[in-house]
Amino acid sequence: xxxxxxxxxxxxxxxxxxxxxxxxxxxxxxxxxxxxxxxxxxxxxxxxxxxxxxxxxxxxxxxxxxxxxxxxxxxxxxxxxxxxxxxxxxxxxxxxxxxxxxxxxxxxxxxxxxxxxxxxxxxxxxxxxxxxxxxxxxxxxxxxxxxxxxxxxxxxxxxxxxxxxxxxxxxxxxxxxxxxxxxxxxxxxxxxxxxxxxxxxxxxxxxxxxxxxxxxxxxxxxxxxxxxxxxxxxxxxxxxxxxxxxxxxxxxxxxxxxxxxxxxxxxxxxxxxxxxxxxxxxxxxxxxxxxxxxxxxxxxxxxxxxxxxxxxxxxxxxxxxxxxxxxxxxxxxxxxxxxxxxxxxxxxxxxxxxxxxxxxxxxxxxxxxxxxxxxxxxxxxxxxxxxxxxx
Numbered sequence: 001x002x003x004x005x006x007x008x009x010x011x012x013x014x015x016x017x018x019x020x021x022x023x024x025x026x027x028x029x030x031x032x033x034x035x036x037x038x039x040x041x042x043x044x045x046x047x048x049x050x051x052x053x054x055x056x057x058x059x060x061x062x063x064x065x066x067x068x069x070x071x072x073x074x075x076x077x078x079x080x081x082x083x084x085x086x087x088x089x090x091x092x093x094x095x096x097x098x099x100x101x102x103x104x105x106x107x108x109x110x111x112x113x114x115x116x117x118x119x120x121x122x123x124x125x126x127x128x129x130x131x132x133x134x135x136x137x138x139x140x141x142x143x144x145x146x147x148x149x150x151x152x153x154x155x156x157x158x159x160x161x162x163x164x165x166x167x168x169x170x171x172x173x174x175x176x177x178x179x180x181x182x183x184x185x186x187x188x189x190x191x192x193x194x195x196x197x198x199x200x201x202x203x204x205x206x207x208x209x210x211x212x213x214x215x216x217x218x219x220x221x222x223x224x225x226x227x228x229x230x231x232x233x234x235x236x237x238x239x240x241x242x243x244x245x246x247x248x249x250x251x252x253x254x255x256x257x258x259x260x261x262x263x264x265x266x267x268x269x270x271x272x273x274x275x276x277x278x279x280x281x282x283x284x285x286x287x288x289x290x291x292x293x294x295x296x297x298x299x300x301x302x303x304x305x306x307x308x309x310x311x312x313x314x315x316x317x318x319x320x321x322x323x324x325x326x327x328x329x330x331x332x333x334x335x336x337x338x339x340x341x342x343x344x345x346x347x348x349x350x351x352x353x354x355x356x357x358x359x360x361x362x363x364x365x366x367x368x369x370x371x372x373x374x375x376x377x378x379x380x381x382x383x384x385x386x387x388x389x390x391x
Contacts, residue, residue, distance in 0.1 A: 035050055037141075108133060183231070213248075219239040275351060297335075312352050318347050
């Protein structure tokens with residue numbers, strides 16, 4: 001699961017260039033995603049801080065709680081480490097960091113935009129002679145995936161597509177057997193368990209920053225809530241059903257979302273589904289190198305507006321995906337990021353009709369010089385997504 005040392009060497013070389021360009025003496029990573037990207041150390045964030053010092057000149061340093069030292073070694077992390085005993089402790093993590101950086105050049109140090117106000121105050125107190133500056137140096141590096149990362153996303157995409165099939169099959173089996181259909185929460189538990197089991201079956205050392213597999217499952221009127229959580233409602237014949245699923249290999253995420261109809265679709269269901277499918281197709285094809293995120297989003301959502309469904313649009317076309325399932329860039333109005341080769345995006349326009357249902361189709365799309373490439377491949381046409389009890 002660990003990426004080769006050459007990957008981390010390349011990332012650090014690129015970061016060094018960025019730090020020199022911004023006149024920074026180093027970067028202080030404190031989020032699990034940034035730490036994993038720069039060092040290959042994966043951990044679950046708790047109250048115990050982890051800091052990764054990435055200097056413009058010299059060797060990196062990892063500051064972590066003592067209970068994680070062996071786990072870092074197990075993951076093959078070779079960066080020098082300094083540990084602190086416990087949180088909050090007599091000597092804090094920030095004081096441990098300051099002592100370890102004593103004698104190093106830390107006049108002007110960058111940090112990521114996600115640092116909390118409370119943590120910034122602790123760092124200011126521990127490093128009184130250091131100017132702490134928010135910077136996008138690492139965020140910019142993460143916008144375009146490195147070649148070594150793509151196979152991990154591809155592997156996650158295959159698992160995510162299988163999770164969709166597993167959720168569908170759970171409903172199909174119940175229909176065939178004449179049993180009552182599963183609840184939304186039961187479907188969610190089933191698909192998440194399937195994805196997690198696949199991960200542990202395929203890899204010896206499973207690592208992640210947030211989760212291995214996740215799923216939002218909603219049917220009927222509940223599916224009209226874009227981020228509605230699964231309920232105890234049983235799905236029913238005639239329901240529109242959204243399976244909104246995600247999976248990660250080495251914390252490289254993908255999402256694969258499909259809308260299903262249980263039984264023969266009505267004319268109303270066909271209308272909404274086909275409009276969303278068209279918007280998703282047009283929007284995906286618009287993800288071309290050189291176009292801006294805002295332009296692509298407008299092209300996609302204009303399809304829904306053209307079908308007279310503008311009032312049922314509740315969100316942007318998509319977002320970036322990487323070590324986090326939501327990260328920049330944002331395929332949305334207001335984001336003028338220019339698409340470039342190696343960016344990984346979701347394409348997920350939706351139609352949400354209150355009191356009726358929601359319709360959303362999402363693929364994870366790799367932007368390439370040759371054009372957009374879907375990593376997820378589960379069928380998108382309506383006929384393939386009608387769930388019936390008899391084949």
